[in-house]
Amino acid sequence: MDLLRYDFGYEWPWTWGHMIAAVCFTALAAGLVRVRWRRAGALCAALALWAAAGAVIVNLVLGFSLPIRLPTERFLASVEGRVLDAGAGSGRSALMVLAARPRATVTALDIFGAEYGIGGNGPERLMANARAAGADPRLEVRVGDMRAMPFEPRTFDGAVSAFAIDHLSRADVEKTFAEMARVLKPGGQFLLLVINQDAWVRTALPFFVHHGYFGGRASPDRWRSGLERAGFTMLEQGTQPGTLYFLVENATR
Ligand SMILES: C[S@@+](CC[C@H](N)C(=O)[O-])C[C@H]1O[C@@H](n2cnc3c(N)ncnc32)[C@H](O)[C@@H]1O
Structure with missing residues (x-):
């Protein structure tokens, strides 16, 4: 099961x-x-x-014990390429990409320092989860900070980040979006997932207090304008339970 x-x-x-x-x-x-x-x-x-x-x-x-469901089939429609998962944690978002895009490889980046509710956050658990999904040969794990990513410019065909960037302060969100634009190839897609305090979250977790600059109550407009300022063009915006997502394309050359 x-x-x-x-x-x-x-x-x-x-x-x-x-x-x-x-x-x-x-x-x-x-x-x-x-x-x-x-x-x-x-x-x-x-x-x-x-x-x-x-x-x-x-x-x-909300599926806390399951990989995240890919919210849009438009992400990496070519179904292959090198994908970055920024703030990969224990792997729910990396497994989302590995399962939905079986010809893609994923580089999972995480600082693995703080807990963020994940006990014993570390690369071993992430790799063990990829093994359980039969996808470990397509996963590389890197320890690093998404605000200053350890990658050359234009390295990735696509990128995701789930429930990680919304932990950051306003200045750090801006740094991370700029880094994302730097390491993505021109035209590369970035799928951003953040917590949405919708009826599911409010019912199950009424005492949930969110952190970070956006405080979990940011309007979609604030996320959109942050992404556009970093050089991304909006392709799609939507929701799935507990989640607000933005699919954007790197417009920088
Ligand atoms: C709530 S977890 C989400 C993990 C995973 N994406 C998921 O959806 O299950 C947030 C992750 O962001 C990571 N993180 C927070 N700040 C970071 C930073 N500056 N650079 C890299 N990772 C960071 C944390 O270590 C944590 O693993």
């Missing part, structure tokens, strides 16, 4: 927290009803239902 195939390293409150809460609230509700505290029992039953819904959303809709 795919839910158990990978280890993306998200700390247990993200993946198991809702299930544990559902079991606890259910037991509490049953106990309260038994001693005839019906109102308190009903409240706990409602919380148990919310927690069960949260478990389904986090694991099956």
Whole structure:
């Protein structure tokens, strides 16, 4: 089963927290009803239902334990080439590209320093996940900073970055977009995925406080104008659960 195939390293409150809460609230509700505290029992039953819904959303809709679904078939329509994944972490976004574009290779770049909710963030787990997908021969892992990428200009045919650039400050977002334009070939595509605090996220994670310059509440306009200032042309913008995405093309020559 795919839910158990990978280890993306998200700390247990993200993946198991809702299930544990559902079991606890259910037991509490049953106990309260038994001693005839019906109102308190009903409240706990409602919380148990919310927690069960949260478990389904986090694991099956937002898919914290699954590779990300490619949001647009327009990305790398040629289906081959060298693709950069900036802020690759434990591999959900790298596996998205490796699975959807079986003739492409991926260079996964991550600073692997801070935790970002991924326990023991490191290259070994990323490579193990690629092995579990049968795609490790097409993956290269590099340790480095996306604000000053260790690559020559015009190295990549395409690039993705998922839920990583939205951790950065405004100045660092600008640096990273400029770096992305530098290392992509002219005409190369960049697929940016950021958190979207939509109804799925607000229901499952009502206490989720996002970080970074954009604070998780940035309007799509702010992302778009940042990308355009760095020399990208907009091809497509859209959403999938918990996600806002932008597909752009490198217009710099
Ligand atoms: C929430 S994780 C997302 C990982 C993966 N893209 C995914 O969707 O599962 C964010 C990742 O960004 C990485 N990161 C944060 N700042 C970075 C930087 N300046 N350079 C490279 N990676 C960075 C973190 O180490 C972390 O692995």
